[in-house]
Amino acid sequence: MQVILLGLPGAGKGTQAAWIVEDFGLPHISTGDMFRAAAKGESQVSGEIRSYIEGGLLVPDELTIRIVRDRIAQDDAKEGFLLDGFPRTRPQAQALDNMLAEVGRPLSRVIYLEVGREELLRRLGGRWVCPGCGATYHAVFQPPRSAGVCNECGTALQQRADDRPDAVRVRLEQNWDNTQSLVAFYEARGVLTRLAGDQPIDRVRRAIRAALRGDGQ
Ligand code: ADP
Ligand code: ADP
Ligand code: ZN
Numbered sequence: 001m002q003v004i005l006l007g008l009p010g011a012g013k014g015t016q017a018a019w020i021v022e023d024f025g026l027p028h029i030s031t032g033d034m035f036r037a038a039a040k041g042e043s044q045v046s047g048e049i050r051s052y053i054e055g056g057l058l059v060p061d062e063l064t065i066r067i068v069r070d071r072i073a074q075d076d077a078k079e080g081f082l083l084d085g086f087p088r089t090r091p092q093a094q095a096l097d098n099m100l101a102e103v104g105r106p107l108s109r110v111i112y113l114e115v116g117r118e119e120l121l122r123r124l125g126g127r128w129v130c131p132g133c134g135a136t137y138h139a140v141f142q143p144p145r146s147a148g149v150c151n152e153c154g155t156a157l158q159q160r161a162d163d164r165p166d167a168v169r170v171r172l173e174q175n176w177d178n179t180q181s182l183v184a185f186y187e188a189r190g191v192l193t194r195l196a197g198d199q200p201i202d203r204v205r206r207a208i209r210a211a212l213r214g215d216g217q
Helices: 013-024 031-038 044-055 061-072 090-103 117-125 165-188 201-213
Strands: 002-006 028-030 081-084 109-114 127-129 136-138 192-196
Touching: 002 013, 002 165, 013 028, 013 081, 013 109, 013 136, 013 201, 028 031, 028 061, 031 044, 031 061, 044 165, 061 090, 090 165, 109 165, 109 201, 117 127, 117 165, 165 192, 192 201
Parallel strands: 002 081, 002 109, 028 081, 109 192
Antiparallel strands: 127 136
16 A cells, blocks of 8 residues: 655645555655654765755655655555655656556655645644654644643643744745645546645544555555
């Protein structure tokens, strides 16, 4: 089962990915998480990745494709995976096609979480993440049980540096046309499910579950 979660920053990909990987037993492949981990290193590449992320800019395709190719080749991805935040550009989508063709596995489904700009800004402005376990919260829409502390592991929550307004603006601009282009690309192949992502988390969850189960998975 090879599934892609597609959507602009703040659409709810990470939030939904958390239960999908549990329920369907898939490894969670998040390029954002992988780049944030890589950005912590001391090397020149780490520094470069850090500056792309901090500016809200896309990491170049060549590097992005390389890290996904390596990740998909690992043992735990042999039976399938959930891609969150990849592909984000046409060249990335084409590279993914080639990777899947090499291993003889089709794309099962692309779930597109459609959310309007105003709602995305509200979500990113109130997003809090756990540096310990990666859990995602929202100050208003999904608050932790105890203010500022992760439900899962008790770590103090943080806001992402790239969720500040100027970086968010760049991120939405960079991703807008690319996302529309990917939607058209996957729609043309009949693998796209377009879902209203601007509903409460539970409703989105039910819609995703129906879409994935509907494929006989
Ligand atoms: P968001 O939660 O806003 O959707 P992510 O956590 O997925 O953002 O990504 C954070 C940053 O990591 C991006 O702004 C970009 O710099 C980099 N990144 C993640 N995925 C990709 C990708 N597929 N291509 C290029 N850059 C990426
Ligand atoms: P993405 O991974 O697509 O960037 P996230 O899953 O990190 O998006 O969600 C962005 C923010 O919006 C988080 O603070 C999250 O708690 C919140 N959020 C996610 N889904 C919903 C929803 N359906 N309704 C309201 N807020 C949501
Ligand atoms: Zn945690």
